[in-house]
Amino acid sequence: MTNVVIAEESKGKLNLERGLNAFREQIDAPVAAFFSSCVHCGLCAEACLFYTETGDPRYTPINKLEPLKRIWEQEYTLWGRAKKALGFAKPVTDELLEQWEPLIYDACSLCGRCSEICPVGNDISGMIRKTREGMVASGHAPEGLVGASFRAVKTGSPMGVKLPALQAQIRHIEADTGMTIPIDVQGADYMALLSSMEIINFPEYIEALAKIFNQAELNWTLCSEAFEATNSGIQIGSSDIAQELVERVVRGAEKLGVKTVISPECGHAYTAIRWEGPNLIGRKYPFKVVHILELLDELKAAGRLKTSSKESMSVTLHDPCQVVRKGGVRAQPRELLKLVNDNLHEMPDAGKMNWCCGGGGGVSANERAEPLRLKVFKRKRDQIESADVEAVVTFCANCRMMLEEGLEHYDMDMPVYSLTEMIADHLEPSVEEPSAVNVEEEDNE
Amino acid sequence: MNNSMDFLLWVKGPAFEIALFIFVAGILIRVIEILLLGRKADLSEARSSDVRAGIRTVLNRSIPESGILKKAPFVIIVGYLWHICWFISFFLFVPHIEVINYLLGISWPGLPNQFVDTAAVIAMISLLAMLIYRFNHPVLRFISTREDYLVWLVTFLPLLSGYFAFHHTFEPYAMLLGLHILSVELFLVIFPFTKLMHVITVLMARWYNGVSLGRKEPENQEVQS
Known part of the structure; x- marks a missing residue:
C-alpha cells in the first residue's frame, strides 16, 4: 500500500x-x-x-x-x-x-x-x-519530498543510508576510540535512534553517545533493523508512510525488549516517534520515548553525567522548533549547556517563541524551496548577529545543517555545534573502564 | 407617526422573534455540527495534564505574546479597545439590561449613560480604524473576503443606530429606535453563519489547541527565555 x-x-x-x-x-x-x-x-x-x-x-x-x-x-x-x-x-x-x-x-x-x-x-x-x-x-x-519518502520506505532512510553505511561509521569510531558501539543487544535498557544526517554528516554524534553512555554505565544499544529516526512520512504528510516508518522502530524496540527508546537530537524525528507515532500505529508503545537531552538531564540529576571542563567562548543557543516549542524540552538544553559553557548569550525570542532555521517540516529536503529558505534565513542571521557570539549551539542535525548553510550564504564565518557533542567533548576523562560493561554483555549472548 | 409606530411594533414583535429563533437555532446547529465531528484520542503519553493545558490556553490566549505585541501593536491594541467598548455598549447599558431581563429573567447593574455613550463612540472609532487598516495592510487586504466587510457593516450599524437613537438625532424617535432594533436583528440573523461565530467557537478553538499542544508542555514551568 x-x-x-x-x-x-x-x-x-x-x-x-x-x-x-x-x-x-x-x-x-x-x-x-x-x-x-x-x-x-x-x-x-x-x-x-x-x-x-x-x-x-x-x-x-x-x-x-x-x-x-x-x-x-x-x-x-x-x-x-x-x-x-x-x-x-x-x-x-x-x-x-x-x-x-x-x-x-x-x-x-x-x-x-x-x-x-x-x-x-x-x-x-x-x-x-x-x-x-x-x-x-x-x-x-514536491519532487524532493517524494524522493525522500520513496527512499525512506525502500532503503530505510530518506537519504538512502543503509545499514552497511552505519556499520562503516561504527567501525571508524571503534577504531578511533577503542570503544565498542553496542548493536542489537537483547534486553538492553535503552535503544538509541539516529538520523541519517547524523550518520552521514555528523558521525561525531554517535561517538558522543557512546562516550556519554559509557561514562554513565548505561545499558544501551543500537538496532540494526531500526536505527533511522527521521520520518519523511510526517514531512510529506502521508500517514501511510509515516506509520510504516514508525512501525519499524516499534518492531525493533519490541524485538530487543528495550525499556526506553532515545530520540536523536533531530526535531522532526522526535515529533514523529514521541508524539505522532502512537497515533499513527493506533496503539500505545510498550516502551518510553525520551529525547536525548531529556535523558542527559536525567543522567546529570543522577550524578551520572560528569564533565570536567568548561569553554569560555561566547555562544548562543538555537532552539529547534519541534524539540523546544512543540516538544516541550525547554529547560534541559540550558541546564545542560551550563555544564560545558558559561558564556551563553540568548537571541531575542529565544526559548518557546524561537524563530525557525527555515528548513524544518521537509523544507530542507525540497530542493525547489532552497532559494526561499535561504532568503528567510535572514531572520536567523539577524538574531544570531544581535547575540554577538563566536559560535552557535543547537540540538537538531537538520537545524545544524541549515544553520551552517545559511551562515555561509550570508558570509558569516561561525561554527555550529551540537549540544550533545559538546558535552561529550568535556566529559571527565575516565571513560575507558566502563566500556568493559558492554563488551561483557555482548560476550554473554 | 403611525407608520413608524407600526414599524417599531413589528421589529419589536414578530421580527425580533424570528431573528432570535434563527440566532439560537443557528448557533446550536453550528456547535453540534462541530462537536459531532469528534476527535481521535491522543495515544501518545502526555507530559502534563491536557485538561489543565486546555483551561490555561482558553484563558492565556487573551494575553498577547510580547513578540507579537511589538510586531503588530495596532491590531492588538485596537482589537482590545474594540472588544471592551463593544462589551460595555452592549452589556452594560441599562435599557439593554432591561431587555435581557425581560427575555431571560436575569439582570446586573449597568453603567451611567455618559460612560456607555463614550464607550460606544470609542467602539465605532476603533471599528472604523480597523476597516481603514484592513483596506491598507497588504496581508489584511489580501485575506479579506466579502464576508469580512459584510460582518463589519452589520456590526457597525447597531452601534451607529443605537448612538443616534440615544441622542435622538433624528425624528421620529420610534423610527430611529425601530431601525436600531432592526440592525440588531440583522446582526443576530447573520451571526451563526459568519465569522461572528468566533464569539462562541473561540472557547472551543482555544480548548482544542490547548489540549493538543499543551499536553507536551513541561509540568509547572513556562520557560520563555
Whole structure:
C-alpha cells in the first residue's frame, strides 16, 4: 500500500478524488472549531518567518489552508452545503492544489509559531500538517519530498543510508576510540535512534553517545533493523508512510525488549516517534520515548553525567522548533549547556517563541524551496548577529545543517555545534573502564 | 407617526422573534455540527495534564505574546479597545439590561449613560480604524473576503443606530429606535453563519489547541527565555 502511494510510476493513482478523500479524513472537531473562529485578523502572518522575511501576503499561514477550508465549509457546514447547492462555492481543483503546493510545502516548516500566536487559538501549523495529507494523495507533493519518502520506505532512510553505511561509521569510531558501539543487544535498557544526517554528516554524534553512555554505565544499544529516526512520512504528510516508518522502530524496540527508546537530537524525528507515532500505529508503545537531552538531564540529576571542563567562548543557543516549542524540552538544553559553557548569550525570542532555521517540516529536503529558505534565513542571521557570539549551539542535525548553510550564504564565518557533542567533548576523562560493561554483555549472548 | 409606530411594533414583535429563533437555532446547529465531528484520542503519553493545558490556553490566549505585541501593536491594541467598548455598549447599558431581563429573567447593574455613550463612540472609532487598516495592510487586504466587510457593516450599524437613537438625532424617535432594533436583528440573523461565530467557537478553538499542544508542555514551568 505504502509503496503504491509513493512509487513514481504509480502517479496515475494519485488523483484529485483520492486527495479530496484524504482532506475529508482530516476534518475533525478541532479543525471545524478553528475555521469557525478565524476572524481574518492577520496576526499569524507576523508570526511566520516566510511572511516577515518576504512581505508576501500569500504566505499568511491561514491563507495556506484554503484547500482544507473549502472542503470543510462546503461539506461540513449546513450553510456551506446550501451555498454549494446554489452554485456559490469555489471547488477544490487540481489547479488550486497546484497553486497552493509551494505555499504548503516550500513556505511552511511546521515550526508552529502561528499556532502559539493566534488569538482565537487556531492550531494553524497542525492544520497545515493535515492539509499535506490531501496534497500528497492528490499527487501535489514536491519532487524532493517524494524522493525522500520513496527512499525512506525502500532503503530505510530518506537519504538512502543503509545499514552497511552505519556499520562503516561504527567501525571508524571503534577504531578511533577503542570503544565498542553496542548493536542489537537483547534486553538492553535503552535503544538509541539516529538520523541519517547524523550518520552521514555528523558521525561525531554517535561517538558522543557512546562516550556519554559509557561514562554513565548505561545499558544501551543500537538496532540494526531500526536505527533511522527521521520520518519523511510526517514531512510529506502521508500517514501511510509515516506509520510504516514508525512501525519499524516499534518492531525493533519490541524485538530487543528495550525499556526506553532515545530520540536523536533531530526535531522532526522526535515529533514523529514521541508524539505522532502512537497515533499513527493506533496503539500505545510498550516502551518510553525520551529525547536525548531529556535523558542527559536525567543522567546529570543522577550524578551520572560528569564533565570536567568548561569553554569560555561566547555562544548562543538555537532552539529547534519541534524539540523546544512543540516538544516541550525547554529547560534541559540550558541546564545542560551550563555544564560545558558559561558564556551563553540568548537571541531575542529565544526559548518557546524561537524563530525557525527555515528548513524544518521537509523544507530542507525540497530542493525547489532552497532559494526561499535561504532568503528567510535572514531572520536567523539577524538574531544570531544581535547575540554577538563566536559560535552557535543547537540540538537538531537538520537545524545544524541549515544553520551552517545559511551562515555561509550570508558570509558569516561561525561554527555550529551540537549540544550533545559538546558535552561529550568535556566529559571527565575516565571513560575507558566502563566500556568493559558492554563488551561483557555482548560476550554473554 | 403611525407608520413608524407600526414599524417599531413589528421589529419589536414578530421580527425580533424570528431573528432570535434563527440566532439560537443557528448557533446550536453550528456547535453540534462541530462537536459531532469528534476527535481521535491522543495515544501518545502526555507530559502534563491536557485538561489543565486546555483551561490555561482558553484563558492565556487573551494575553498577547510580547513578540507579537511589538510586531503588530495596532491590531492588538485596537482589537482590545474594540472588544471592551463593544462589551460595555452592549452589556452594560441599562435599557439593554432591561431587555435581557425581560427575555431571560436575569439582570446586573449597568453603567451611567455618559460612560456607555463614550464607550460606544470609542467602539465605532476603533471599528472604523480597523476597516481603514484592513483596506491598507497588504496581508489584511489580501485575506479579506466579502464576508469580512459584510460582518463589519452589520456590526457597525447597531452601534451607529443605537448612538443616534440615544441622542435622538433624528425624528421620529420610534423610527430611529425601530431601525436600531432592526440592525440588531440583522446582526443576530447573520451571526451563526459568519465569522461572528468566533464569539462562541473561540472557547472551543482555544480548548482544542490547548489540549493538543499543551499536553507536551513541561509540568509547572513556562520557560520563555
